[in-house]
Amino acid sequence: MKPAPFQYFAPTTLDQALDLLERYNYDAKPLAGGQSLVPAMNFRLARPGVLVDLNRVPDLAFVRPGSDGGLRIGAMTRQRQVERDPLVAERAPLIHETMPHIAHPQIRNRGTFGGSLAHADPAAELPAVLTALQGRFRLESKRGQRWLGADEFFVDFFTTALEPDELLVEIAVPPLPARTGWSFQEVARRHGDFAMAGLATLVTLDEQGRVQEARLVYLSVGDGPVTARQAAQVLQGQEPTEEAIQEAAEVAARQDVDPVSDIHASADYRRHLVKVLARRTLRVAVQRAKENGQG
Amino acid sequence: MTTRYFGKPIKRNEDPRLLTGQALFVDDVHLPDMLHVAFVRSDLAHARIRRIDTAAARERPGVVAVYTAEDLGDYWRPGPLLVPPPPVKDIVFHQRTQVPLAKDKVRHAGEAVAMVVAESRYIAEDAAEEIFVEYEPLPGVVDLEEALQPDAPRVHEDLESNLAAHVIQEKGSYATAREQADVVISRRFVYDRGTAAAMENRGIVAHWDFKSQHLTVWDTTQAPIPIRNGLAAMLGLSEHQVRVIAPFIGGGFGPKIMMFYPEEMLLPWVSMQLKRPVKWIEDREENFYATTQERGQIHQAEMALTQDGRILGVKDVFLHDTGAYDPYGLTVPINSQCTLLGCYDVPNYYSEFRVVFTNKPIVTPYRGAGRQHGVFVMERLLDLAARELGLDRAEIRRRNFIPPDKFPYNNQIIYQDFAPLVYDSGNYEPALDKALELIDYQRFIQEEQPRLRAEGRKVGLGIVTYVEGTGIGPYEGARVTVEASGKVSVATGIGTQGQGHFTSFAQLVAEQLGVDVGDIFLVTGDTDQFYWGAGTFASRGAVVAGNAIHAGAQAVRRKILKMASEELEVAEEDLELVDGTVRVKGVPDSAIKLGELAVKANPLRGAVKPDAEPGLEATAYFGPERGATASGVHAMILEIDPETMLVEIQKYVVVHDCGKVINPLILEGQIQGGVAQGIGNAFYEQLFFSENGTLLNASFMDYLLPTATDVPAIISDHLETPSPLNPLGVKGAGEAGAIPVGPLFAQAVEDALDIPGLEIREIPLSPNRLFELIRGERTEREADHG
Amino acid sequence: MNEHIAVTVTVNGQEYTRQVEPRMLLSDFLRHELDLTGTHVGCEHGVCGACTILLNGEPVRSCLLFAVQVQGQAITTVEGLASGPDPEDLHPLQQGFWEAHGLQCGFCTPGFLMTLVPFLEENPDPTEAEIREALSGNLCRCTGYQKIVEAVQLAAEKMRG
Structure with missing residues (x-):
């Protein structure tokens, strides 16, 4: 379990890094925290010819307030830093709640916020959470920069819209509207494992206490983050009663997901968990939304 | 007063080295000029080898040599049979042992096909990737029952079928018992594969010193002496030219004893060929294929009982998966067959098993070593019988216990040590009572469970019993020496893998010699330090090596007393050994330090009497007549989340009887660690093979070892029923924690779910599997073939 | 491809410089280049935690880092925990x-x-x-x-x- 040889570059500016990606293109792989890439290299399942180590590029690790009341998070910010950042807890409580579910502290000390997003593992937490939050992703290359929404960024199984010469540099998280509640929950075999299913849920109530908008985004039940649009539709404009939540959960399981079986969970069991998680997160998110309305 | 050392929770001598990173493990051995080995292993479970092209690999810079089976010449031969079949009437046994490198055909995924020797492990792995093996894939033999169908593909084509062995053992007449029975419970039980997953993978460093014509091998083995003997024979060397060192070992649990692993045969040979030291350290991925595994069995069992729950007889017919080869003989299925009888007075028993070759990694003992399956079948049958008869599950066990006055109790069948299965001693009812008290049985089933059930919560209790045959022969030995410094050294032949031998063995010597435990230096696992012995397995270290050390220390004590009595001119009875001295009782000033006495016993001038042994030293051996039988009761309470099927263990109780206890701290550690492995086996760990025999979860990401959040705190208590078979009265304790957890889990889960007709007849379980079982889904695994 | 790179790193307060291939894992570097064998390797895919060390004070898996990545940084291993030999x-x-x-x-x-x-x-x-x-x-x-x-x-x- 030793990695195959590669050429190593440790650029000290973003520009150098982008130069290298442009030059080596498909042969190059950016190295962020390496907590998914290096295991794959040790198994020789990944064998990049060129590694562009981003760890010495300054200014890619930050958490800043956004001018819209949201957040700006640098792609190289360590997950542990995001977990501990008070601004994240205040402005993006859904992210704050999710971070401890990601592996273990030793992994989060090294793993980066952007690295997890760019890796696009369908079992990872952050892609689902950023999809639920409608995060926006800033991609840079020598050709310029572009902003993509989460729906455009995540393309498929371990695939994003990033071109080989592009780097994810920053993620913008919009502020939560008033009367919005959140919940992240997952069902994993052990603490810190990739979940058999997980769900990031946001609910915004209107002034009458009806659901103005609901967003449910699953992980581990498809090729990437899976948005339960039909379930959200069921809730829209409704009183968030237990009956409405039940119905939304049924719809999510029946119509929104098409999970596959693996050694840990059959498709049927996953579908069942989809329902359970919808119920559990909606109850919490609705409660929090109500509390936020009072506050 | 002399200080007592036996039975004290003394902290361990070995720990400061381990805690500061100073303990030597095999991979820590760095030798000048050392080469590194990587293996090319088959991706396919069953295939004919058409061609192996090593040309590119040989040309890679840094590669020193590449070997295939052809390149081994006369050295290529199947490994030895470690344990021959027991002397049971009409036994069938087909010996097919592993080969150093596959020739013509591969029989399990991960079987080594070629070996690369290079200047670094990195380069060796680069070259291994460049070796092209052309295979002709063959259909895999995976399912145990299908493997015995007449049209099944054959793992060993020179055999008529995949049958590796067939054994029947009988006590009384089950057929008669069945005729007399009021009730017969008959079910199918399935126990699937897992792996020991010691934190340290295997590894070997071999160094042939051409100039001194001496071979040194550092090996993660549990049995260094047999390895030395075997290597010397295979390599054409004298045993005195070979030194095998098993230094600190990062966990063994059984699979580190399967001599000879192909790598164990190859590395020393390669070192002799190349005249350079060579190292191979198994990586975690290799460990999932190349280290032996355990647990695949399918049982069709029945129990005949009277209306009041007395067992009249048990019949069990089972299949045992031995994987692609059977180098460890029949130890595992014999253990299943024998351990099934448990704590119970079973007058009639019919047990028949077939061992089956499959295209899966080799099966050899792993902590419990087949005992799990027997206990699972018996305890589940008792639960089902209790349910059928409307009896309390603790009561049905109590009614069938062997009463304390029936020991020694002869089960009339042959055990893994080839001796009749006779329990030396036991007292089962107090252990059951203690466990019921600690788990608060009556209150739970009468108050707590009904209350929680009314709230919709799924809580359940389990309580099961087991016996463990431990401490089997043949023998171990030890040499105890008082050194001139007054410190004592002890050498024994067994290896140690974390059991605390450096401390518990020192306690035995301290007890006899009155020397502080910290002043006793233990050497284990170095064949140059002690020549004779078998190894660490079958929970035998404390029993067999322990009693040898005890005997050696007693002999040294006798020498000390005799010499001191002459020196001090007092009777031996008036002397005592205290604080590293021998002194006259009541006269502390009249003391001689043991170190001084040791110098006098080994003088540089003057005459020593003819036939006198120099030094305060003695060598002793101990071989028990047969194994000592430990026993115990485990109980637990768990809760199942009825929506997710995740399980939380709320309380876990162990009451254990392993005779006299040398060090309660170490014993508790053994029990707790065993339970953790049992919990893994019951609910987290399972090896998944594809229909062609490839392993689907060969990583710690997908093979789930329990973590600190999955294993509960364990409440334990110990009873002491000494073994009459050895002077210390001890019984083994290494495997007890792991053995009964499967049936315990099954019973508690059934109790928690409380669904009429739902029976748990398989291990391992998982949230997914519980979900399926509750939905009444019948899968291949549980479909009734009978 | 196999060119070596100089790495200077402070481990347990002592500075070391070695020439290594970029692909050398930090766990191998500590164990086999610096002979600090107290750090153990159990899985080489970041799950078992046996190789955990402190990198600038934070616990990380040394099997998931390349030695070249810790250039100029401070590491503590188990050998650096005790204040003396007793x-x-x-x-x-x-x-x-x-x-x-x-x-x-x-x-x-x-x-x-x-x-x-x-x-x-x-x-x-x-x-x-x-x-x-x-x-x-x-x-x-x-x-x-x-x-x-x-x-x-x-x-x-x-x-x-």
């Missing part, structure tokens, strides 16, 4: 593990210790649940964790004074 020089955590029988084969132990040093610095009085969660990224196959939990409690007491 038993009384052991770090309170090492003392706790010794007294509570928190280790058996001892192979995983260095990884546990390196995980727990910063944990106890941040959480001087942790609950059992917090301790178990902190341990959950390290696998131990011998102890069943109970005595490790007790060891941490003991160490926390010692460190609080």
